[in-house]
Amino acid sequence: MRLHRLDITAFGPFGGSRSVDFDALSAAGLFLLHGPTGAGKTSVLDAVCYALYGTAPGARQSGQGMNLRSDHAEPRTRTEIRLDLTVAGRRLEITRQPPWERPKLRGTGTTVDKAQTWLREYDATAGAWKDRSRSHQEIGEEITQLLGMSREQFCQVVLLPQGDFARFLRADAEARGRLLGRLFDTRRFADVEKRLAERRRATEARVREGDTALLADAHRMQQEAGEAMELPQLAPGDPGLAAAVLGAAAVARATAREHLTVAHCRLTAAESAHAGTRRALEDVRELARLQRRSAEARQRAERLQERAGAHQQDRQRMERARKAEAALPALELREAAEAEHRRAGRAEAHARGMLPDSYADAGAAGLASAARRAAGELGGLDAARRAEQRLRALAEERTGLDRQERADEDVLREAETWLAAWDATRAALQSRVDAAQEAATRAEQLAVQRDPLRRRLGAARTRDALAADLRDAQRLALASEQRALDARAHWLDLKEQRLNGIAAELAGHLTEGEPCSVCGATEHPAPARKVAGHVDRATEDRALAAHQHAEERRAEDARRLGVVREALAAATAEAGDTPTAELEATAAESEQEYARARRDASALHAAHEELRRAEHEREQRLADRQQAAVRTASRLTRRETLEREQAQLEGELAMARGGSGSVAARAAQLERQVTLLTDAADAARTAEDAAQRLKDADARLADAAYRAGFDTPQAAAAALLDAAAHRELQQRLDAWQTEEAAVRAMLAEADTAAAAQRPAADPAAAEHRATRDEHRLRAAASARDAAARSCAELDRLSAHATEAVRRLAPLREEHDRVARLAALTAGTSADNERKMRLESYVLAARLEQVAAAATARLQRMSSGRYTLVHSDDRTGRGRSGLGLHVVDAWTGRARDTATLSGGETFFASLALALGLADVVTDEAGGVRLDTLFIDEGFGSLDDQTLDEVLDVLDSLRERDRSVGIVSHVPDLRRRIHAQLEVVKGRGGSTLRQRGV
Numbered sequence: 001m002r003l004h005r006l007d008i009t010a011f012g013p014f015g016g017s018r019s020v021d022f023d024a025l026s027a028a029g030l031f032l033l034h035g036p037t038g039a040g041k042t043s044v045l046d047a048v049c050y051a052l053y054g055t056a057p058g059a060r061q062s063g064q065g066m067n068l069r070s071d072h073a074e075p076r077t078r079t080e081i082r083l084d085l086t087v088a089g090r091r092l093e094i095t096r097q098p099p100w101e102r103p104k105l106r107g108t109g110t111t112v113d114k115a116q117t118w119l120r121e122y123d124a125t126a127g128a129w130k131d132r133s134r135s136h137q138e139i140g141e142e143i144t145q146l147l148g149m150s151r152e153q154f155c156q157v158v159l160l161p162q163g164d165f166a167r168f169l170r171a172d173a174e175a176r177g178r179l180l181g182r183l184f185d186t187r188r189f190a191d192v193e194k195r196l197a198e199r200r201r202a203t204e205a206r207v208r209e210g211d212t213a214l215l216a217d218a219h220r221m222q223q224e225a226g227e228a229m230e231l232p233q234l235a236p237g238d239p240g241l242a243a244a245v246l247g248a249a250a251v252a253r254a255t256a257r258e259h260l261t262v263a264h265c266r267l268t269a270a271e272s273a274h275a276g277t278r279r280a281l282e283d284v285r286e287l288a289r290l291q292r293r294s295a296e297a298r299q300r301a302e303r304l305q306e307r308a309g310a311h312q313q314d315r316q317r318m319e320r321a322r323k324a325e326a327a328l329p330a331l332e333l334r335e336a337a338e339a340e341h342r343r344a345g346r347a348e349a350h351a352r353g354m355l356p357d358s359y360a361d362a363g364a365a366g367l368a369s370a371a372r373r374a375a376g377e378l379g380g381l382d383a384a385r386r387a388e389q390r391l392r393a394l395a396e397e398r399t400g401l402d403r404q405e406r407a408d409e410d411v412l413r414e415a416e417t418w419l420a421a422w423d424a425t426r427a428a429l430q431s432r433v434d435a436a437q438e439a440a441t442r443a444e445q446l447a448v449q450r451d452p453l454r455r456r457l458g459a460a461r462t463r464d465a466l467a468a469d470l471r472d473a474q475r476l477a478l479a480s481e482q483r484a485l486d487a488r489a490h491w492l493d494l495k496e497q498r499l500n501g502i503a504a505e506l507a508g509h510l511t512e513g514e515p516c517s518v519c520g521a522t523e524h525p526a527p528a529r530k531v532a533g534h535v536d537r538a539t540e541d542r543a544l545a546a547h548q549h550a551e552e553r554r555a556e557d558a559r560r561l562g563v564v565r566e567a568l569a570a571a572t573a574e575a576g577d578t579p580t581a582e583l584e585a586t587a588a589e590s591e592q593e594y595a596r597a598r599r600d601a602s603a604l605h606a607a608h609e610e611l612r613r614a615e616h617e618r619e620q621r622l623a624d625r626q627q628a629a630v631r632t633a634s635r636l637t638r639r640e641t642l643e644r645e646q647a648q649l650e651g652e653l654a655m656a657r658g659g660s661g662s663v664a665a666r667a668a669q670l671e672r673q674v675t676l677l678t679d680a681a682d683a684a685r686t687a688e689d690a691a692q693r694l695k696d697a698d699a700r701l702a703d704a705a706y707r708a709g710f711d712t713p714q715a716a717a718a719a720l721l722d723a724a725a726h727r728e729l730q731q732r733l734d735a736w737q738t739e740e741a742a743v744r745a746m747l748a749e750a751d752t753a754a755a756a757q758r759p760a761a762d763p764a765a766a767e768h769r770a771t772r773d774e775h776r777l778r779a780a781a782s783a784r785d786a787a788a789r790s791c792a793e794l795d796r797l798s799a800h801a802t803e804a805v806r807r808l809a810p811l812r813e814e815h816d817r818v819a820r821l822a823a824l825t826a827g828t829s830a831d832n833e834r835k836m837r838l839e840s841y842v843l844a845a846r847l848e849q850v851a852a853a854a855t856a857r858l859q860r861m862s863s864g865r866y867t868l869v870h871s872d873d874r875t876g877r878g879r880s881g882l883g884l885h886v887v888d889a890w891t892g893r894a895r896d897t898a899t900l901s902g903g904e905t906f907f908a909s910l911a912l913a914l915g916l917a918d919v920v921t922d923e924a925g926g927v928r929l930d931t932l933f934i935d936e937g938f939g940s941l942d943d944q945t946l947d948e949v950l951d952v953l954d955s956l957r958e959r960d961r962s963v964g965i966v967s968h969v970p971d972l973r974r975r976i977h978a979q980l981e982v983v984k985g986r987g988g989s990t991l992r993q994r995g996v
Contacts, residue, residue: 001147002026002962003048003931004091007082011050012043015072015988020044020980024993026931026962028978033933033966035982040989041966044982045933051083051094052143053151054117054136068098072988075103078113088146091122093129094139138565141474145481145558189842196822203815210808217801218245224793225252242805249798256791263784270780274773277766284766290755297746304740311736317721318729323708324719330704331717334697337690344683344690351680359677363684371677394646401635401642408628415625422618429614432607439600446594453590457583460575466568473561480550480557487550491543497535844870844882846919851884854915858908865889866908868897868915910934933964 003022008014025031035041046056050068069079082095097116104111119132119139133139147154222229229252352359359367575583702713710716721729746752826837848870855868871883885894886908900908913934964980965972973979977995 001085001087001931003083003085005082005084006044006047006051007080008044008047009080010070010073010077011047011068011079011081012070013038013040013072013984013989014043014991015070015074016077016990018989018991020991021993022931022962025964025978025980028962028995030963030965030976031978031980032972032976033964033980033982034968034973035989036984037968039982039984041968041982043989044980044991045966047081048083049151049155051081051096052147052154054096054140055151057151057155069100070988078102087143090146091124093120093122094118094143095120135565137474141477145477148485193822193825193837196818196825199818200815200822203811203818207808207812207815210804210811214242214245214801214804214808217797217804218248221249221252221794221797221801224790224797225256229255242808245801246798246805249794249801253791253794253798256787256794260784260787260791263780263787267777267780267784270773270777274770274777277770277773281763281766281770284761284763287755287758288761288763290752291758291761293746293749294752294756297743297752300739301743301747304736304743307736311733314729314732318733320719321721321726321729324710324716326704326708330697330700331713331720333700334694334713337694337697341687341690341694344687348680348683348687351676351683354676355680359680365681367677367681367684371674371681375674391646394642398639398642401639404631405635408631411624411628415621415628418621419618419625425614426611429607429611433604433611436601436604436607439597440604443594443597443601446590446597450590450594453583453587456575457580457587459571460578460580460583463568463571463575464580466564466571470561470564470568473557473564477554477557477561480554484547484550484554487543487547491540491547494535494540494543498537498540840882847882847884849919850912850916852915853918854908854911857914858911861911862904866904868908868912869894931962931964933966 003026005022006020007017008019009017033041033044050056056068073079078097078100080095080097082093084091084093086092095116095118097113099115100113101110102113103109115136116134117136117139118134119142120129121132122128123130133142144150229248355367359370362370705711705713705716708716710719851868851870858866858868865888867887867889869885869887871885884897886897886900887894897905897908965976979994981992981994983990983992
């Protein structure tokens with residue numbers, strides 16, 4: 001990295017615009033930045049850091065943050081830093097403007113302008129500057145990637161603050177570790193320690209969980225085996241737990257199988273005894289059944305003998321009933337004739353009771369004659385009834401006319417009221433139509449605006465999504481860059497180791513008598529030998545290939561990052577800087593307004609229809625009013641005609657009614673009289689016919705009873721049986737015959753007769769013996785099933801425990817391996833003799849490199865007296881790895897760096913800073929640092945030491961490197977000709993370049 005030019009405007013103590021030509025200063029190799037205290041020497045370095053990283057060095061900020069803007073600047077002059085530099089072979093120009101609270105262009109007050117950043121690159125082919133980016137984040141990542149250093153590393157390596165390294169020399173191991181950790185970013189090694197500790201805890205938990213499950217299986221096996229199994233007295237995590245559980249399970253399984261064999265033998269004996277008692281019980285039960293059957297047959301025979309007389313009577317009664325059935329038709333005919341005669345008599349009495357007393361003695365012929373006379377009188381009332389019906393129709397028609405008159409009056413009144421409000425109704429409806437038409441026009445206008453707003457909202461959402469993708473791509477790019485740096489560092493380390501051991505590699509090709517390719521000697525008395533861990537060319541080539549692969553991956557991730565940035569820029573160009581939430585709110589508001597307009601416009605058709613219906617209703621109202629007036633005129637003529645016809649009909653009906661209230665009442669009276677007389681005549685004739693049929697039925701019944709063998713019809717009727725009695729009698733006869741046949745069959749059985757001759761059976765005793773043997777059988781079967789279940793359960797639990805032990809074996813091995821690694825990296829393992837953590841071990845290696853690089857310059861500054869050495873010794877009860885001592889060649893002893901004097905501390909810290917700069921530069925991928933700054937500390941040196949320090953600094957100019965010294969020591973102004981002077985005044989500081 002080489003600085004060319006720095007332009008400062010309204011920054012720090014510089015109120016106006018100031019420029020620094022670093023090309024002119026760097027031409028001398030060594031230049032001095034001096035000025036009085038508070039003039040702004042350090043502000044120049046702050047400006048360089050701010051231009052590169054967008055923030056000033058953290059050590060130079062106050063508790064409330066650094067005020068970048070100059071208090072001497074004009075109100076309308078904006079703070080700006082522009083830096084022209086070359087890094088990684090690219091000529092770049094960075095311009096940064098911090099946030100600025102400026103006066104408003106119109107009105108009073110102030111407004112805040114956002115921070116601005118520009119990055120340009122010089123194209124040598126075109127001979128012009130080209131814009132690269134205006135994104136703060138993108139430019140910051142680009143500069144960090146090109147420099148290969150963070151802001152903290154840059155301030156520590158390029159600006160070289162001597163005070164920090166003086167404290168580093170006197171600090172303890174913990175403070176050194178924090179500083180080195182920030183510079184070399186060893187957090188990944190701490191993450192490895194943390195990850196291994198987490199894996200150790202996780203695997204330990206899984207092993208304990210498996211052991212707990214194994215102990216649970218052992219407890220279940222003990223519950224199943226009882227006293228046959230003894231649990232091992234071991235806790236989860238004990239290595240011997242699995243073997244103890246499996247051994248106890250094997251003993252329990254063998255004991256359970258012995259119990260199962262015994263239970264099988266007992267069950268076989270119980271089954272044999274139970275089968276014998278069951279056969280004896282069946283024999284006793286069969287004998288008891290036959291003996292009961294014999295006793296039952298004798299009892300049933302005795303009961304039949306007792307009921308023999310009743311059976312004979314039933315047979316005789318059944319015979320008389322069969323004879324009486326021959327006279328049954330005549331008997332039924334006589335009963336039907338008698339019933340009909342009784343009904344006819346009751347009907348005649350009822351009909352005569354409805355007539356006046358004058359007809360009580362009249363016969364059927366007299367009643368029929370009276371009915372004919374009344375019917376003739378009724379026929380003369382037909383004309384009068386028609387006239388009366390017409391009179392009622394006239395009254396109903398007049399009532400209808402009155403009802404129509406009232407309805408027409410209502411129609412006229414409603415029509416007049418509605419037509420009176422027509423103008424206001426029409427105006428309101430027309431207003432609704434006009435409003436809906438305006439809403440339709442507004443909806444069309446909003447529809448045209450929706451699509452651009454939607455596209456912009458979609459672009460904003462894409463912009464937000466690409467912002468997240470950009471962060472992911474940046475994270476991948478940074479990770480790829482870190483891997484590339486790690487691979488390069490690994491390759492360089494291997495290369496350095498190979499170069500250190502190149503003598504042994506060359507010695508491997510020496511042949512006695514052949515000249516050496518290095519020195520040409522033919523004798524090789526003590527050739528170098530390869531030591532353990534020697535790096536050969538193949539190992540270096542593999543590391544180089546891994547480094548090249550990592551670089552390709554880094555380039556690919558960088559290309560992908562560029563694609564995402566281009567897509568984000570396109571989306572941002574279309575969406576603008578408006579936040580997505582604001583665009584969504586605007587779009588939602590537009591959609592709501594469009595929906596309201598559409599909703600209002602949708603009422604246009606309904607408003608048109610309602611106006612059309614109102615106009616149609618007006619026409620209908622006018623027509624109804626005219627028709628009602630016409631109907632009123634025609635009703636007056638019709639009412640006069642009806643009144644004349646009604647008067648004429650009422651005169652005719654007065655004669656026809658007689659003494660009744662109406663012609664209809666008179667006709668109803670005559671109709672009832674005709675009906676009663678006709679019914680009475682018919683009933684009288686029916687009664688006479690029924691009496692004659694009853695006489696004929698009596699004669700026929702007497703003849704049928706005599707032929708059937710009965711003296712009187714009453715005797716034949718008494719011998720008859722109804723259906724229920726006949727059925728019951730027949731059932732008794734059939735039951736007697738069935739019982740008699742069954743008793744004869746039972747008494748004829750040989751087995752029953754033989755059983756009756758044997759002693760009485762005792763089923764209760766036999767059942768008691770069978771029940772006892774059955775209980776014994778069930779107990780034996782239960783014992784056998786319990787033993788079988790115990791064996792099966794123990795086998796299942798044992799198999800489960802065996803499988804668990806098999807699964808636990810790799811887990812336990814993994815836990816042991818991870819536990820050893822975690823203890824080793826954490827510094828608690830017995831194998832780690834120095835008790836060094838992994839991160840401390842890496843930092844110790846870096847500190848050893850820094851000490852070696854610093855010693856090369858410290859020896860020149862101290863005329864070979866002092867050497868910085870790294871120490872792994874432990875201090876007190878702490879851990880080792882970050883000790884730092886200075887070896888005094890005059891005494892030959894090492895002493896603590898805190899014992900150095902002020903001047904010795906200065907050049908020791910300067911050497912340490914320069915050595916650290918070299919190591920960090922290599923760590924950053926070998927980025928060349930062509931411009932360095934050394935801030936203060938020269939006032940504590942004597943003339944000789946100052947000369948030696950300047951000689952060392954002057955040697956840094958090799959390979960076109962320039963070094964800037966920041967100091968106010970007067971002697972340096974005489975020794976260094978190229979100078980940048982900072983002059984302070986009331987209007988702010990200014991810059992002057994001299995000797996260039």
